[in-house]
Each structure stands twice: as C-alpha cells, then as structure tokens.
Amino acid sequence: MPDVAAPLGLLAELTHRCPLHCPYCSNPLELIARQQELSTEQWCSVLDQARDLGVLQVHLSGGEPLARNDLPEIVSHARSLGCYVNLVTSGVGLTTPRLADLVERGIDHVQLSLQGASESSNNAIAGARVFKHKLVAAEAVAEVGVPLTVNTVLHRRNHGEIAELIATAERLGAERLELANTQYYGWALRNRTALMPTREQLDAAEPIVREATERLAGTMQIVYVVADYADAHPKPCMHGWGARQLTVAPDGTVLPCPAATAITTLELSSIVDTPLADIWYSSSSFNAFRGTDWMSEPCRGCPRKDTDFGGCRCQAFLLTGDATATDPVCSLSPNRGVVDQILAEQPPVEVELTMRAPGRVR
Numbered sequence: 550m551p552d553v554a555a556p557l558g559l560l561a562e563l564t565h566r567c568p569l570h571c572p573y574c575s576n577p578l579e580l581i582a583r584q585q586e587l588s589t590e591q592w593c594s595v596l597d598q599a600r601d602l603g604v605l606q607v608h609l610s611g612g613e614p615l616a617r618n619d620l621p622e623i624v625s626h627a628r629s630l631g632c633y634v635n636l637v638t639s640g641v642g643l644t645t646p647r648l649a650d651l652v653e654r655g656i657d658h659v660q661l662s663l664q665g666a667s668e669s670s671n672n673a674i675a676g677a678r679v680f681k682h683k684l685v686a687a688e689a690v691a692e693v694g695v696p697l698t699v700n701t702v703l704h705r706r707n708h709g710e711i712a713e714l715i716a717t718a719e720r721l722g723a724e725r726l727e728l729a730n731t732q733y734y735g736w737a738l739r740n741r742t743a744l745m746p747t748r749e750q751l752d753a754a755e756p757i758v759r760e761a762t763e764r765l766a767g768t769m770q771i772v773y774v775v776a777d778y779a780d781a782h783p784k785p786c787m788h789g790w791g792a793r794q795l796t797v798a799p800d801g802t803v804l805p806c807p808a809a810t811a812i813t814t815l816e817l818s819s820i821v822d823t824p825l826a827d828i829w830y831s832s833s834s835f836n837a838f839r840g841t842d843w844m845s846e847p848c849r850g851c852p853r854k855d856t857d858f859g860g861c862r863c864q865a866f867l868l869t870g871d872a873t874a875t876d877p878v879c880s881l882s883p884n885r886g887v888v889d890q891i892l893a894e895q896p897p898v899e900v901e902l903t904m905r906a907p908g909r910v911r
C-alpha cells in the first residue's frame with residue numbers, strides 16, 4: 550500500500566437541495582433527500598474529525614449550502630477549529646446582512662456560480678430567474694469585503710460568451726474567474742451531446758482567454774479548464790485518488806471524489822458508522838486507486854503516471870465499465886476510439902437540454 554498523506558481539504562456537500570436546475574449538474578441522477586441529510590451535530594463531528602485528520606480547507610457546498618438553516622452554526626464550528634472556510638454558492642439568498650453574519654462567524658471566501666453573462670442566458674441555463682440574486686450576492690461580497698471567485702461551467706450554449714463572462718466577472722469585482730468546461734458526470738452526462746462545445750468554439754475561446762489573462766494579470770486571475778475530450782492527455786483528476794481531498798455527501802457518505810458514486814463497483818463508507826480517519830486510511834474505496842500499483846498497461850509503464858495518475862477513474866468507468874482502465878481521453882488508451890466517436894458524432898445544430906429535475910431523490 551502506498552504511503553498515505555493527510556488530506557488537505559474537505560468538500561462538505563451540506564445538502565443536495567438547490568434552487569437552480571442546471572443541465573450540467575455533476576451531482577448524481579438521484580439526489581439525497583432532506584430527511585437523509587446529516588444533522589448539525591453530525592456535521593460538526595465531521596468537521597472535528599476532518600481537522601483531527603489534518604484538513605485545513607473546508608468548502609461548504611451542495612446543492613445550495615444556504616438552504617441549510619444551520620449554516621451559521623456549521624461555519625462557526627469550522628472557524629473554531631482554525632479552518633479556512635469557502636462558501637460555494639449560487640448566490641440565491643445571499644444578502645449583505647446574511648453574508649456579514651457568516652463572515653463574522655468564519656467565511657473567508659465566496660465562490661459564486663454564474664451560468665451566463667446576461668440575465669437571459671444566465672436564467673435560461675439555470676432554469677430559474679436568479680441573475681438578479683447573483684448581482685445582489687456579488688454586491689454583498691464587495692460590501693462585506695471578502696475575496697470573490699466567480700465560477701462558470703462552459704458548454705455549447707455559453708462558450709460564445711467568454712469575453713462577456715470575463716467582463717462580467719471583472720465588473721462584479723472577482724479576484725479569480727474559473728472558466729471550466731463541463732465534466733460529464735451525473736446529470737451532465739445525460740446532456741453530453743447538447744453540452745459539448747464544438748471544435749470551432751474551443752479554438753475561438755483560446756485567444757480570448759489568453760489576451761484577457763495577460764491584460765488582467767495582477768487584477769483578476771483567470772483559470773481556464775479545457776474540455777478534456779478534445780485533449781491528447783487526461784486531466785490529473787483529484788491530483789490522484791485519495792491523495793488530497795475528501796468529499797462528504799449530504800447523508801454522510803464519504804467519497805474519494807465528488808463524482809465517485811458513478812463507480813458502482815466501489816463500496817462506499819459512511820461517517821454515520823465509521824470514523825473518518827478509518828475511511829481515509831483504511832477503506833477499500835479510498836485505497837482502490839491510490840498510488841500506481843492498481844494501474845494496468847499502458848499507464849503502468851508510462852512516464853506520465855506520476856503526473857496525471859492515469860486520468861480520471863470516474864470517466865474511465867463511465868466510458869469503459871472498468872474503473873482501473875486508462876482514462877479513454879488519453880491518446881495511448883486502447884479505448885481512445887470511444888472518445889473520438891463521441892466527438893465525431895457531435896450534432897451540427899443545438900440539441901435540446903434536459904434541465905436538472907428538482908425533487909428526484911433516492
């Protein structure tokens with residue numbers, strides 16, 4: 550077994566409840582119901598155990614974490630442990646008084662999602678009239694004075710708006726803008742055909758991002774995450790399986806990556822009956838793809854295996870049915886043809902999106 554370092558970060562998915570219906574949602578098809586969510590005490594225990602393990606960064610996410618009435622208590626608890634606390638939000642319900650209270654309690658940073666650069670495109674993709682709420686939230690962040698990251702998931706419907714998205718993030722006072730092409734997990738996978746950007750869109754985006762990155766250096770950092778289907782090498786997903794971060798789902802299931810429920814062959818553990826340290830160090834799910842011993846060829850003999858870790862386990866499973874396979878995005882993978890075929894079958898016209906259905910729960 551490889552040496553296992555302590556985790557640095559905890560992604561706490563406080564709830565799957567969300568006021569938006571984004572077609573690119575990476576949460577699973579079947580959401581966790583409110584009645585199955587961990588209690589305040591259980592979340593505080595997760596934080597205690599995570600801090601004992603060595604976690605320093607806590608990302609409060611969902612769904613929409615503001616949907617939890619006990620968010621202030623959870624934030625206070627994370628701060629009392631000395632954690633850096635990031636609020637990942639759609640912005641719906643984030644007013645100045647509410648944010649001021651949360652910052653007083655311990656929020657260090659806000660990550661605000663933006664679905665489109667204009668009211669109409671944002672609301673069309675979010676499936677809800679939320680653009681105005683996002684402007685209110687961004688104003689609150691500026692008034693209260695915490696750092697702001699704007700995050701936009703890119704796809705065929707908004708790829709052409711990249712210049713406007715950059716301008717909007719600048720106007721909102723973001724210190725950082727993440728422009729991340731859709732990853733096809735969960736609900737996003739069922740919309741893959743409709744969401745995949747065209748080669749022309751990807752080619753057009755690059756010079757715009759490059760110019761803005763240079764122009765805004767020192768003012769706003771731009772992080773552009775390319776569409777990995779179009780790449781020759783896979784992304785170093787999670788910086789390696791079970792290496793740096795863990796995710797706790799709303800019901801206490803502990804995931805080596807946020808999309809890990811996609812790998813149906815994994816036996817996942819829960820914080821409800823197993824201590825977090827045991828799960829991190831000893832569970833079969835966290836040890837399944839740690840290090841490089843699990844790899845088969847061509848990864849096993851490849852000089853890049855310590856750089857990209859064989860790519861993404863979830864993607865390998867979803868595209869090949871084998872979570873130990875080389876990520877099919879890799880040009881060396883015997884399954885690269887699967888990705889090439891998906892790219893070749895891109896429709897010439899826009900395809901209808903299936904919006905994230907509310908209320909579908911397991």
Ligand code: SF4
Pocket residue numbers: 782783847848849851852853854855857858859860875876879880881882
């Ligand atoms: Fe990465 Fe494996 Fe491809 Fe090598 S063969 S580049 S380790 S995915």
Ligand code: FES
Pocket residue numbers: 734786787806807808809860861862863864
């Ligand atoms: Fe699960 Fe990449 S998203 S390993």
